[in-house]
Amino acid sequence: MKQFVKVSVLIVCAATIGSQFLHLRPVSAQSNQASSGKAVILPPGYTIPPADMRCILPGNKLDLQCLIVNDPDFLRVQAEEAGLEAQALAAAQSGTLDPFHQVQTLGKLEIFDPNLAVNNNLACSFCHDPAAGYGNGASILSVFTGGSNPGSVPITVHGAYPNNRIAKRNPQSYVYAAYFPPLQYLTAQADFYGGNFWDGRATGYRLQNSAAEQGQDPPVDPEEMANPDTACVVWKLSLSKYKSFFEQVWGTGALSSIVWPPDVSTVCSTPKGAATFGSNPTPLALTPEDRTRANQAFDEFGQAIAAYEASSDVSPFTSKFDYFLVNKAKLTPQEERGYDLFRGKANCNSCHLDGTATSQAQSAATPANVRPMFTDFTYNNIGLPKNLNLPWYYENTPDQFGFTGNPQGFDFVDFGMGLFLNGYYGPPPNSSWAALYPQFQGKFQTSTVRDAAKVPYPGFVKAFMHNGYLTSLKEVVHFYNTRDVFPYPVQSGSCPSGTVEKVTCWPMPEVSANLNTTIGNLKLNDGEENDLVAFLQTLVDGFQP
Amino acid sequence: MSRSFPSFGIMLAAASLLFAGSITDGPTVERATINSAIISWTAKNPEGTDLHYAIAHYGTSRQNLAEIAKSPTRRNRSHTEMTFRVLLPELKPGTTYYYWVESVQANGNPDGVRSGVTQFTTPHRP
Numbered sequence: 195m196k197q198f199v200k201v202s203v204l205i206v207c208a209a210t211i212g213s214q215f216l217h218l219r220p221v222s223a224q225s226n227q228a229s230s231g232k233a234v235i236l237p238p239g240y241t242i243p244p245a246d247m248r249c250i251l252p253g254n255k256l257d258l259q260c261l262i263v264n265d266p267d268f269l270r271v272q273a274e275e276a277g278l279e280a281q282a283l284a285a286a287q288s289g290t291l292d293p294f295h296q297v298q299t300l301g302k303l304e305i306f307d308p309n310l311a312v313n314n315n316l317a318c319s320f321c322h323d324p325a326a327g328y329g330n331g332a333s334i335l336s337v338f339t340g341g342s343n344p345g346s347v348p349i350t351v352h353g354a355y356p357n358n359r360i361a362k363r364n365p366q367s368y369v370y371a372a373y374f375p376p377l378q379y380l381t382a383q384a385d386f387y388g389g390n391f392w393d394g395r396a397t398g399y400r401l402q403n404s405a406a407e408q409g410q411d412p413p414v415d416p417e418e419m420a421n422p423d424t425a426c427v428v429w430k431l432s433l434s435k436y437k438s439f440f441e442q443v444w445g446t447g448a449l450s451s452i453v454w455p456p457d458v459s460t461v462c463s464t465p466k467g468a469a470t471f472g473s474n475p476t477p478l479a480l481t482p483e484d485r486t487r488a489n490q491a492f493d494e495f496g497q498a499i500a501a502y503e504a505s506s507d508v509s510p511f512t513s514k515f516d517y518f519l520v521n522k523a524k525l526t527p528q529e530e531r532g533y534d535l536f537r538g539k540a541n542c543n544s545c546h547l548d549g550t551a552t553s554q555a556q557s558a559a560t561p562a563n564v565r566p567m568f569t570d571f572t573y574n575n576i577g578l579p580k581n582l583n584l585p586w587y588y589e590n591t592p593d594q595f596g597f598t599g600n601p602q603g604f605d606f607v608d609f610g611m612g613l614f615l616n617g618y619y620g621p622p623p624n625s626s627w628a629a630l631y632p633q634f635q636g637k638f639q640t641s642t643v644r645d646a647a648k649v650p651y652p653g654f655v656k657a658f659m660h661n662g663y664l665t666s667l668k669e670v671v672h673f674y675n676t677r678d679v680f681p682y683p684v685q686s687g688s689c690p691s692g693t694v695e696k697v698t699c700w701p702m703p704e705v706s707a708n709l710n711t712t713i714g715n716l717k718l719n720d721g722e723e724n725d726l727v728a729f730l731q732t733l734v735d736g737f738q739p
Numbered sequence: 740m741s742r743s744f745p746s747f748g749i750m751l752a753a754a755s756l757l758f759a760g761s762i763t764d765g766p767t768v769e770r771a772t773i774n775s776a777i778i779s780w781t782a783k784n785p786e787g788t789d790l791h792y793a794i795a796h797y798g799t800s801r802q803n804l805a806e807i808a809k810s811p812t813r814r815n816r817s818h819t820e821m822t823f824r825v826l827l828p829e830l831k832p833g834t835t836y837y838y839w840v841e842s843v844q845a846n847g848n849p850d851g852v853r854s855g856v857t858q859f860t861t862p863h864r865p
Contacts, residue, residue, distance in 0.1 A: 384845035385790045537817065544789075544815035570789065574811070678770065678777055678824075711777070711793060711810040711824035715769060 234338055234583065235695065237655050237665050246334050251355070254583065256334070258344040258358040267332035270650070275319040279306035286439040293443075300443050301502025303436045304495060305409075310430050311346035311419035312465045318412060318419075318499075321365040326656060327648035327734075328508060329367040333655040340364055340581040340662025345418045347465045349593040355585070359465075359599060361417040362586040362608065364662035366392055369645045369735075372405040372504035373567055379627060386611070386630075387571045392638045392660040394573060395614040399623045401493055409499030410492060416467035417589075417599055423478040425488040426462035427495060429454055444494045452484045452491070469596030511565055513644065514732040519549075519564060522739040525732060531722075532729025540674070540716050540726055545570050545640045568643045568733065573611050574710045575636035577677055577703035579686045580607075581661040608661065609705055610638040636705030647731045661704075667730055669696050671723045676700070678714030761852040763820060766840045768859040773832035776859060779824040780840055782852045789814050790845035793823035797838035801856060804837060833863035 234254045236242070242250065249260035262268055282302040285291060291299055304310065308317040321343040323331025330341035341364030348358050368390075376398035377389030390396035390408035398404030412418040413427045421427050431440055432449040441448045455461075461478050464470065471477045480488060503509060517523035525533060536542040537550060549566025587606065589599035600606050609616070612635030615627055622628055638660045647667055649656055658664040663686070664673055673696070680698050682689060689699035703709060718726070765780030778795055785791065791814050798804040810825040823842050830836065841853035 382846070383788045383790065384847075385788070541815055541818070543817070544813040550817065570813075572790070572813075574813070678826075681772075683774075706828065708811055709826060710812060711826060712813045714824065715777070715779075 236337060239653060240333065240337060240655050242334065242337075249334075250338075254338065255355055255585070255588075256338050258356055258360065258585075259348055261332075261334060262344065262358075265332060265334055267334065267650075267654075271320055271323045271325075271331040274323070274325060275306045275308070275317050278319070278324070279303065279317075282306060283435055286436055296439075296443050297498050297501040298505040298507075299502075300436065300439060301498035301500070301505075302507065303434075303439070304431075304499055305502060307434060309434065310413055310421075310427060312421050312426070312463060313346045316346040316419055318409070321361075321412075321418070322368055323650065324507075325648075325650035326654065327367050327645035328369050330365050330657055330662070331650065333653075336655040336657035336662060336665050338583060340584045341657030342584055342586065342662065345415075346420045347416075347593070347595075351591070351594055354591065354593065355588050359417045359420065359593065359597075360585045360589070361415070362584060362600065362606075363392055363660045364657045366639075366641065366660075367645060368405065368408070368503050368508065370503075370509045370567060370642050371408060372403075372500050372509060374404050374569075374571055376402050376404050379624075379630065385572055386634065389571075389639070393610045393612075393614045394639060395619055395622075397623055401497060403497060403500050405500035405503050406493070406496035409503075410496040414466060416465060416597060420465040420467070422461060422464055422466040422468065422471055423476050424492045425476065425478045425480060425485065426458075428452065428488045428491040429458055429462055429478075431491065431495060440491075440494075443498065444491070448487075448491050448494060452487050453481070454484075455479050465595055465597070467595065467597030467599075469592075510735050512735045512737055514734070514737040517737055517739045518732070523737065526728070528725050528728045529732050532725035532727070533732075535718065535722055535726050536729055539722070540671075540718060541712060542643075542674075542726070544712055545572065545574065546643050569640045572640050573634060573637035574640055574712075575610070575638070575703070575705055575708045576659075576674070576713060577706070577709045578659055578661060578663050578673075579701035580704040581663040582686050584661060607704060609635045610660065612636060612705075633708065636703075636708050643730060644733045645735055646733065647727075648734045664696070667727045668723065671718075671726045672696070673700065674713040675716040675718045675723060676714075678711075762854055766838075766854050766857065769824065771830075771859055771861050773862055773864055774828070774830050776827045776830060776836070776861065777824055778827065778838065778840060778859075779822060780854065781820050781822045782842065782850070784814065784816075784819055784821045785842060785844075785850035785852065787814070787844040787848065787850065788846060789816070791821075791823070791850070792843050792845070793825035793840065794843060795825045795827055795838050795840050797827060797836050799834060799836060801837045801858075804839065804856070830861050832861050835860045 243266050245264045245266060249257045249264060251257055282299050285299050305318045308315055322328045330336060330343060335341055335343060342361050343365055344358035344360050371390050374390050375388035377394050379386050388404060390404040396404050396408035398407045414421050414424055437449055514523050518525055537548055546568045547566060547570050549563030586600050587604045590601055590603035592598045612631055615622055615631040615634055655665050658670050664670045677700050680700050682699050684701050686701045689695040693699035762780050762782050766778050769777040769779045791812050793810045793812050795808045796804045797806045808825050808827040812823060814821055835858055837856055837858045839854050839856045842850045
């Protein structure tokens, strides 16, 4: 039986077995809501953990509060981050670190500290699980929410769905993020390069460090860590177990010189977006001098995060492919075929630069770049369908603080870089960029494919791309190969009878503008797709030569 | 005797003969549905910017190819040839379209490669 037919049978079986829990029921009415579609398709081989069954709600929804205390991946990630935080604290307190490792360890302490969230309950590392390649670490979320993770703030409005604030996108891995240059529009190339975040909005223009700027955003994102003021993050740092270490790195008084107002605890325990704050981005009343000092400490916070992301913990260049480049590892025949496809027929390295200077006929023993980033740092619209599973679409009513995350509901369209250039987050820092919006709507960052295949355990379901629509590397490669072979003018969940979504049916792009045609009909057979997946496995760090 | 200038169609045909040899394969209709089509062709790697655009000039009359479809595509610096693909959206079913194709760099500079005029017909509605 051909593999696609096998997959189809598995999907049908899984859907049948789970149907009593997963069959769609109409969503409770909101004037701009649409049905989320048909039953969630369980990836082949995936079984919902028994502990999660009580957390599945009618209509393919999740009780996020239930998952937080029951899901085995949630519990695993929380245990891992506690261990890594303790490890970092011990290193910091050892007094033996040289300056190079001091700043990296400080970044590690910050990343693994759940107390930096408004409710002291969410570390950066929860959404960026090291074991999952620093991306989403919960299979159940990959399957049901496109990988999007609950933030710090529960939603307690009776009957609300979701019952926790939750971001609109799959958390992006930050492996090698420190190697992404500040965002720049290159006139000669007529294209944007660099920047971080799926949409490039972490430009790095101030600190000339896009990874630092990216690290500064989630702590004050209302859907994520939800601090109402950047100074609140600094206040929390000043209460942390590593406050002295922070000052060791950045200077005496970096935190301790700031005089906090009497209401700091009240303000900083109220989530961003609360109606009480109005449109004030700095509700903490600091003197101008203290505000300057707090801003400086917040920048230092971001820079330490970037230092950790550049460290050998996160970005070590120790994949099998790295050792292959220096002749200390040999690719298997399948991996070799995959590599040849990557830079040949599949044309992956037109965007995911592999550092080789010539075509596949040339040996890789003399690469042009011994640290290939497997990205060209540009942005493209690959035509992903809208992922109607995102709970984001339901966040269109006020929570208990009066905050509405997504007033547009299902009408929200993720234009990616277009959102950034068109002012969704405020005017872009370079005012000349706004005029470039038409050429960049629908485009998302070309992520590095390093560690894309990294998973915490066999069978883990990983969500790929900005909306987590694709849930395996096989699906990713198959999408790139056949997007234009099996296109249907339908939304996800509505593929015609006789087709199988993600196998012989690709729903229409969420954004059709600027649709990149480098991909879509690569003419690869099933075996060649598998060869490519095998090659991608060689890009996972931690290989022992 | 009054002068007469060559018709636009003849000029275009002549130009297409001049340039057609730079395309090594195609253009061909990769796929045509009742309301869209993808046209592809292969040419020598054009050099220039990494981002290129595959462009089709098309219309329902050979004498009037005023519609333009433009699709971004990435150039692979290490390949000797490049396949261009352009999506033509919002077509009408059961309609014959005439077209010619070219490619340009991201800055708008033409690659200097263009095809002759050819045609395809979209299927009728089932």
